[in-house]
Amino acid sequence: MQKVYIYKGFERFWHWSQASLIMFLALTGFEVHGSYHIFGFEKAAEFHRTASWLLIGLIIFAIFWHVTTGEWRQYVPTTKQLKAQIMYYLFGMFKGEPHPTEKTHLSKLNPLQRITYFGFKVVLVPITIISGILYMLYKTIDQNDIIVIEDYPLASIAFWHMLGAILLMIFLVVHVYMTTTGTTPTSNIKAMMTGYEEVEEEEHHSSTENDNNQKDIV
Amino acid sequence: MVQNKHTENTRNTMYRNIFLVLIAVVAILILVNVFHKEDNYNLKLEELKREYAIKKIPSVEHFKLPALNKVFKTPQDVTEACLTCHTETHKEIMASSHWNWERVAYVEGRGISSAGKKNVMNNFCLGTSSNEQTCAKCHIGFGMSNNHFDFENARNVDCMVCHDNSEEYLKGASMAGYPDRNVNLEEVAQSVGSPKKSNCGSCHFFSGGGNNVKHGDLESAQLSCSREVDVHMGANGINMECVACHTAENHQIKGKLYSVSPDNNNRATCEQCHTTTPHLSDVINRHSSKVSCQACHIPEYAKVNSTKMAWKWSDAGKLKDGKPYEEDDSLGNHSYMSIKGSFKWARNVKPDYVWFNGTAELYLLGDTIKQIPVQMNKLNGSYKDKASKIIPVKIHVGDQIYDKVYNRLIQPKLYSENQGDSAFWMDFNWEEASKAGMARSGLPFSGKYGFVETEMYWPVNHMVSPKEQAVGCAECHTRVNGRLEKLTGFYLPGRDRHMALDTIGFWAFILTLLGVISHGIIRIIITIRKDRYEKQIISYDEDKPLE
Numbered sequence: 001m002q003k004v005y006i007y008k009g010f011e012r013f014w015h016w017s018q019a020s021l022i023m024f025l026a027l028t029g030f031e032v033h034g035s036y037h038i039f040g041f042e043k044a045a046e047f048h049r050t051a052s053w054l055l056i057g058l059i060i061f062a063i064f065w066h067v068t069t070g071e072w073r074q075y076v077p078t079t080k081q082l083k084a085q086i087m088y089y090l091f092g093m094f095k096g097e098p099h100p101t102e103k104t105h106l107s108k109l110n111p112l113q114r115i116t117y118f119g120f121k122v123v124l125v126p127i128t129i130i131s132g133i134l135y136m137l138y139k140t141i142d143q144n145d146i147i148v149i150e151d152y153p154l155a156s157i158a159f160w161h162m163l164g165a166i167l168l169m170i171f172l173v174v175h176v177y178m179t180t181t182g183t184t185p186t187s188n189i190k191a192m193m194t195g196y197e198e199v200e201e202e203e204h205h206s207s208t209e210n211d212n213n214q215k216d217i218v
Numbered sequence: 219m220v221q222n223k224h225t226e227n228t229r230n231t232m233y234r235n236i237f238l239v240l241i242a243v244v245a246i247l248i249l250v251n252v253f254h255k256e257d258n259y260n261l262k263l264e265e266l267k268r269e270y271a272i273k274k275i276p277s278v279e280h281f282k283l284p285a286l287n288k289v290f291k292t293p294q295d296v297t298e299a300c301l302t303c304h305t306e307t308h309k310e311i312m313a314s315s316h317w318n319w320e321r322v323a324y325v326e327g328r329g330i331s332s333a334g335k336k337n338v339m340n341n342f343c344l345g346t347s348s349n350e351q352t353c354a355k356c357h358i359g360f361g362m363s364n365n366h367f368d369f370e371n372a373r374n375v376d377c378m379v380c381h382d383n384s385e386e387y388l389k390g391a392s393m394a395g396y397p398d399r400n401v402n403l404e405e406v407a408q409s410v411g412s413p414k415k416s417n418c419g420s421c422h423f424f425s426g427g428g429n430n431v432k433h434g435d436l437e438s439a440q441l442s443c444s445r446e447v448d449v450h451m452g453a454n455g456i457n458m459e460c461v462a463c464h465t466a467e468n469h470q471i472k473g474k475l476y477s478v479s480p481d482n483n484n485r486a487t488c489e490q491c492h493t494t495t496p497h498l499s500d501v502i503n504r505h506s507s508k509v510s511c512q513a514c515h516i517p518e519y520a521k522v523n524s525t526k527m528a529w530k531w532s533d534a535g536k537l538k539d540g541k542p543y544e545e546d547d548s549l550g551n552h553s554y555m556s557i558k559g560s561f562k563w564a565r566n567v568k569p570d571y572v573w574f575n576g577t578a579e580l581y582l583l584g585d586t587i588k589q590i591p592v593q594m595n596k597l598n599g600s601y602k603d604k605a606s607k608i609i610p611v612k613i614h615v616g617d618q619i620y621d622k623v624y625n626r627l628i629q630p631k632l633y634s635e636n637q638g639d640s641a642f643w644m645d646f647n648w649e650e651a652s653k654a655g656m657a658r659s660g661l662p663f664s665g666k667y668g669f670v671e672t673e674m675y676w677p678v679n680h681m682v683s684p685k686e687q688a689v690g691c692a693e694c695h696t697r698v699n700g701r702l703e704k705l706t707g708f709y710l711p712g713r714d715r716h717m718a719l720d721t722i723g724f725w726a727f728i729l730t731l732l733g734v735i736s737h738g739i740i741r742i743i744i745t746i747r748k749d750r751y752e753k754q755i756i757s758y759d760e761d762k763p764l765e
Binding site for chain 1: 712715720723730738
């Protein structure tokens, strides 16, 4: 076993605050949608609005961080070993085969994660946030000289927002489950908390494409 | 050693990071405090309260005027006395709809037309034509006993009905607008002043033949009620008079009723005092683009006494032993009257809600029936219409007599002092009453009549509740049994959803959950097996005899 420094401070902060905001937004959002009653519609809507502004702020910081650190490159999708990764989760894992890809701070995401998170960041989150902003600012005008977003029907805005919400919930389930597929069931979560992840020794891997010198070996 | 050094480094980094985060948090808090500007407290309501707490002192005490300190033989003598000082005021009155019972306006589809009590029909006492003798109890004139009333005679203007401040004045029943014979005209004349609730209420509370029959939100209880009943008129509140909102210039009073006035000008509105942004919350202010103030602030009407909700004229005319009779419901309201038919009453009624853009289509005497139930005053509006808002209404339903051949509502003659005069209330003969009423209205009657269902809309504007009792968000934003359940054609968050998306989404979520659970179970099983296998190996090793 060796410890590799994978997740930087901001990244961990961003991950956990985004996670809690998304879960809180889901909790309040599905109440606004009428799925259940916890806070009451008025409070739920109010909390949902506040949390949504926090999330937007956080995401602006995250975009800035990804651009300035060049970390965005981690999310460029690749098909290389994608099939191997899928086959691993479907079969290899049960046979006790090792992970086909290796985690380093230069390549912290496997090809399946890359494509999933790319979709998450480029499609799912924008759909949800843009529809959410339109939803929040949706006003119909009378004689009150109020800005108007009304040519686009609210039903469609709500549809896209709901679609985003459902996909996010599915993402959440799979994502949380997938954290247990690390070296040990909790090693991924620990890594996201401490930044360091215990990974298997390199001799297990034949396909490492990264420079092992970069590893922060303990 | 390497391990220890690293741990130490990590700890130092951690302390440094925690310190930096603390500094950052404190810095942000300080900045927020420095740059945060408290919203100005919304003083609009406080300013209004201050303004309306000061009650006007009259500039003239009429009892001191010599012109009024004399004996009046007739009510017209009082009017003449008024005109000695207010020399031109009769002209203002004679230009008003309170006097003319009609108003000329451009109406979409009709062109320039006049509408008012003279020619509109309703589904209560049906209409005034041929019944003036009794209907004129609520005309601000003397002697309107038929359709030959002289609208040019200033002597017939009734100043007292609106300006009596003694609460002594009373119009006689079926006396063509003349006061009751017991009224002390001298006392009334000397008391006159600005109209009070009791003046307006003498007609507007009792329209339809009894207290709160028509409006549901205007009734005699408002002469002395609590803030909970009517926050504006409450005796323990700001105790406003009707004319505080229904202001008047040259006797042209702001505000009118959609059962007689189809157009949208010179209306009395909440916004004229409260502005379009009275709330502290922007979200609630924004609602006002589609939701009227009344929709949330009048959670129910008829809060004290019942109001009439349904009236079936088709039941009228039953007699017991050849005589008309009446029956009461459990609250003491008439449920049946031989002369009028059967009624339904209700108290503490949650309003219905409709889209309304401020214009209405009135059913005028002589119109052809276009749809059933006949819309006595169809309120125009829809979600798509930018000028439309959701308003609360009382919908009064009923049935009434119509001509089966000409397909129009019949104006029957209802009232007469004597039997044998074709009046339904005396003779209980629909055919004779219809013949006489339609003849007076100048319309043909085929002789074939039936009863047709009708609906009449009464926008609910009064009996505003204190703000704490306003309709809450969840009373509309709810899946089932919301107040706006019947208003469709638009997306209401919390009520509406895309069924296909919700269903597919729900099952996709459940399948995903099952998917990861089974994946996990397989992993656990395999791990256990592997574990056992490894343990067996270990125990195999241990079982080896020691060397």
